[in-house]
Amino acid sequence: MEQHPTDVIFRNRYLSLIAALFVMVSSGTKDVFPVYSNSMMKALDFDLYKIQTLGTALNVGTLIGLLPAFVYDFTNGRITLIISACANFFGYFMIYCALKNWITFTRHYIFIAFCGFIIGNASAGGFLACLGDNIKNFGQGTRGKIIGILVACFALSSIIYGLFFSYVFPDDQNKENLNHFILFTALSVTACYAIGVIFISQKQSSVKINNISLKINDGEGAELGDETPLVDKSDKQTFEEFDQNPLKMIQSLDFYIFSMLVASGIGSLTTVMNNIAQMVSAYPHDLRGKDPQLIHVIIFSVTNFLSRLLTGFITDATRRYISRPTWIVAICFLICFSQIFTALNYYYWMLYVSAVITGTLCGALWSICPAFISDKWGKKYFGINHEIALIGAAIVTYLMSTYTMSRVYGEHIDSEDGKTCTQGVHCYQLALLINASITFLTTCIGVLLIKRNKKLYEDLLTEDQ
Numbered sequence: 001m002e003q004h005p006t007d008v009i010f011r012n013r014y015l016s017l018i019a020a021l022f023v024m025v026s027s028g029t030k031d032v033f034p035v036y037s038n039s040m041m042k043a044l045d046f047d048l049y050k051i052q053t054l055g056t057a058l059n060v061g062t063l064i065g066l067l068p069a070f071v072y073d074f075t076n077g078r079i080t081l082i083i084s085a086c087a088n089f090f091g092y093f094m095i096y097c098a099l100k101n102w103i104t105f106t107r108h109y110i111f112i113a114f115c116g117f118i119i120g121n122a123s124a125g126g127f128l129a130c131l132g133d134n135i136k137n138f139g140q141g142t143r144g145k146i147i148g149i150l151v152a153c154f155a156l157s158s159i160i161y162g163l164f165f166s167y168v169f170p171d172d173q174n175k176e177n178l179n180h181f182i183l184f185t186a187l188s189v190t191a192c193y194a195i196g197v198i199f200i201s202q203k204q205s206s207v208k209i210n211n212i213s214l215k216i217n218d219g220e221g222a223e224l225g226d227e228t229p230l231v232d233k234s235d236k237q238t239f240e241e242f243d244q245n246p247l248k249m250i251q252s253l254d255f256y257i258f259s260m261l262v263a264s265g266i267g268s269l270t271t272v273m274n275n276i277a278q279m280v281s282a283y284p285h286d287l288r289g290k291d292p293q294l295i296h297v298i299i300f301s302v303t304n305f306l307s308r309l310l311t312g313f314i315t316d317a318t319r320r321y322i323s324r325p326t327w328i329v330a331i332c333f334l335i336c337f338s339q340i341f342t343a344l345n346y347y348y349w350m351l352y353v354s355a356v357i358t359g360t361l362c363g364a365l366w367s368i369c370p371a372f373i374s375d376k377w378g379k380k381y382f383g384i385n386h387e388i389a390l391i392g393a394a395i396v397t398y399l400m401s402t403y404t405m406s407r408v409y410g411e412h413i414d415s416e417d418g419k420t421c422t423q424g425v426h427c428y429q430l431a432l433l434i435n436a437s438i439t440f441l442t443t444c445i446g447v448l449l450i451k452r453n454k455k456l457y458e459d460l461l462t463e464d465q
Contacts, residue, residue: 013134013137013138015199016133016134016137016199016200017134017137017146017149017150018199019195019196019198019199019200020129020130020131020133020134020150020196020200021149021150021153022192022195022196023081023126023129023130023192023193023195023196023200024126024127024130024150024151024153024154024156025153025154025156025157025160025192026126026157026188026189026192026193027123027126027127027130027154027157027189028123028154028155028156028157028158029119029123029157029158029161029185029189030058030059030061030062030116030119030120030123030157031155031157031158031273031297031301032157032158032161032162032165032297033054033055033058033274034055034273034274034275034276034277034293034296034297035158035161035162035165035166035277035293035294035297036165036178036181037051037054037055037274037277037293038277038281038293039178040054040099040178043099043178044098044099044107044109044112046109048278048406048409048410049402049406049410050109051109052274052275052401052402052405052406053109053110053113053402054109054112054113054116055116055274055401055402056113056274056397056398056401056402057113057114057115057116057117057120058116058117058119058120058123059120059270059274059394059397059401060117060120060394060397060398061116061117061118061119061120061121061122061123061124062120062121062123062124062127063120063124063266063387063390063391063393063394063397064121064124064387064390064391064394065120065121065123065124065125065127065128065387066384066387066388067121068080068083068084068121068122068124068125068128068129068383068387069124069128069383069384069386069387069388070383070384071083071125072125072128072129072132072383073380073381073382073383073384076133077129077130077132077133077196077200078129078196078197078200080125080126080128080129081125081126081129081193081196081197081200082193082197083125084121084122084123084124084125084126084129084193085122085189085190085193085194085197087118087119087121087122087125088118088119088122088123088126088186088189088190088193089186089187089189089190090115090118091115091116091118091119091122091186092115092119092182092183092185092186092189093183093186094106094111094112094115095112095115095116095182096179096182096183096186098111098112099178099179099182100179122189124387126193126196127154128382128383128386128387129196129200130150130196130200131147131150131151131370131382131386132379132382132383133200134146134147134150135147135370135374135379135382136379142316144311144312144313144315144316144319144367144371145312145313145316146312147312147367147370147371148308148309148310148311148312148313148315148367149309149312151308151312151363151366151367151370152305152306152308152309152312152363152367153305154308154366155301155304155305155308155363155366156301156305157301158297158298158300158301158304159297159298159301159302159305161185162294162297162298162301163294163298164181164184165181165294166294168181169181169184244377244378244381244385245380245381245384246381246384246385246388248377249377249381249385249388249389250388253448253452254376254449254452254453255389257445257446257448257449257452258328258372258376258389258446258449259389259390259391259392259393260392260442260445260446261328261329261332261442261443261445261446261449262328262332262365262369262389262390262392262393263390263392263393263395263396263397263442264332264335264396264435264438264439264441264442264443265331265332265335265361265365265439265442266365266390266393266396266397267393267396267397267399267400267401267435267438268335268336268338268339268400268432268435268436268438268439269335269338269358269361269362269365270397270400270401271339271397271400271401271404271405271431271432271435272339272342272354272358272432273300273358273362274401274402274405275401275405275409275428276293276296276297276300276355277293278409278420278421278427278428279351279427279428280292280293280296280351281420281421281422282420282421282422282423282424282425282427282428283348283351283422283424284348284422296351296352296355299352299355299356299359300355300356300358300359300362301359302359303355303356303359303360303363304359304360304362304363305363306360306363307359307360307361307362307363307364307367308363308364308366308367309363309367311327311363311364311367311368312367312371315327315367315368315371319457319461320461323450323453323454323457324368324371324372324375324457325372325446325449325450325453325457326450327364327368328365328368328369328372328446328449329443329446329447329449329450331361331364331365331368332365332439332442332443332446333440333443334361335361335365335439336436336439336440336443337436338354338357338358338361339432339433339435339436339439340432340433340436341353341354341357342354342357342358342432343425343428343429343432343433343436344425344429345424345425346424346425348424369389369390370382370386373385373386373389375456375457375460376453376456396438400431400434400435400438404431404434404435405428405431407431408427408428408429408430408431409421409427409428409431412426412427
């Protein structure tokens with residue numbers, strides 16, 4: 001089939017990958033929330049529960065991105081990015097209006113949480129457009145590496161925007177700088193998404209079914225290569241094994257085991273990430289130094305970035321010996337112990353170690369999950385399947401990070417302003433021990449995922465050969 005001259009630029013999978021890196025770097029702005037959460041809490045006169053409702057809404061919006069998932073699976077990455085860019089700008093601009101006190105109702109914490117949910121959905125749209133198109137553009141042998149590179153760039157957001165907030169828009173010098181930072185975030189993310197709209201695209205993707213090569217052009221029909229046997233796409237039995245729609249996915253036991261396992265892992269990690277500002281403030285002021293929240297967020301983000309990047313390469317290199325379900329179970333088992341370690345942080349310096357461990361495990365889990373979903377249920381409905389599989393994580397994130405943590409922290413508040421706990425590890429210890437117990441239980445059940453998918457990964461290795 002003759003290639004159109006513009007395809008060299010606008011349908012080039014490598015240019016698409018580069019553009020996706022820009023989108024990913026701007027899509028993870030939700031993770032910079034811990035850096036400015038205390039500033040926003042003071043600016044809006046919120047208590048811990050209200051400000052953590054916003055933090056949870058940002059994460060839940062990312063995890064329950066069903067609307068952008070439907071848009072992506074039934075249109076394409078470009079349309080998804082256009083809608084996501086508009087949603088992102090709306091969410092941040094409404095928060096900007098609340099900070100400026102232009103519109104009274106925008107200052108209510110429920111409305112601000114709704115804006116956070118919209119921003120999270122926009123983040124999910126950018127994430128899915130980049131990840132979905134590049135999974136389809138590159139083969140099974142490089143899937144882990146491509147996913148690792150993309151999700152690593154997603155983790156860079158908190159570093160880049162955190163540095164911007166602390167050094168370009170320092171809140172301690174000018175209270176208006178928080179407003180300027182929110183507006184800057186809205187405009188810069190929209191600009192990066194515009195780059196994605198221009199260059200991100202799907203090339204022809206090829207799959208192997210029973211050792212027969214098939215090329216599919218954007219999911220619309222089949223095209224024969226020079227030596228490609230004809231496969232009838234209407235053969236439902238053949239294609240059901242490779243691409244399962246959400247209805248078939250939720251009928252499988254593996255879906256519920258995977259969702260439960262990942263939900264407890266993500267919920268536990270998010271509890272530490274979203275509450276790092278409050279955890280830091282629980283220790284004496286002379287131990288913290290300057291910009292303690294930023295330091296912890298940078299440590300978390302750097303380890304998160306490196307872990308996402310390396311995990312993709314490591315899982316691809318070891319896929320003949322260790323399956324992705326085995327990696328997922330092992331990571332969740334380590335998350336359980338990381339929660340126990342953080343719950344025993346009787347010394348302030350141990351929080352730095354916790355940030356390293358939490359960032360590493362968070363990056364590893366987020367790198368492997370998309371690869372397992374595409375391996376298990378196929379690429380055609382990747383967007384919807386990915387978001388449905390993470391609905392449980394959104395619910396557990398609220399229960400662990402907002403409800404349980406707020407209750408435990410609230411019982412230990414002892415400051416004059418009635419908003420801060422200064423009792424060190426005792427401010428949050430019980431919440432993390434509860435998280436550890438839940439994660440340990442789901443990890444034990446998750447071992448079934450390894451056994452049930454052993455044959456799947458044996459077949460995938462056979463096809464690669």
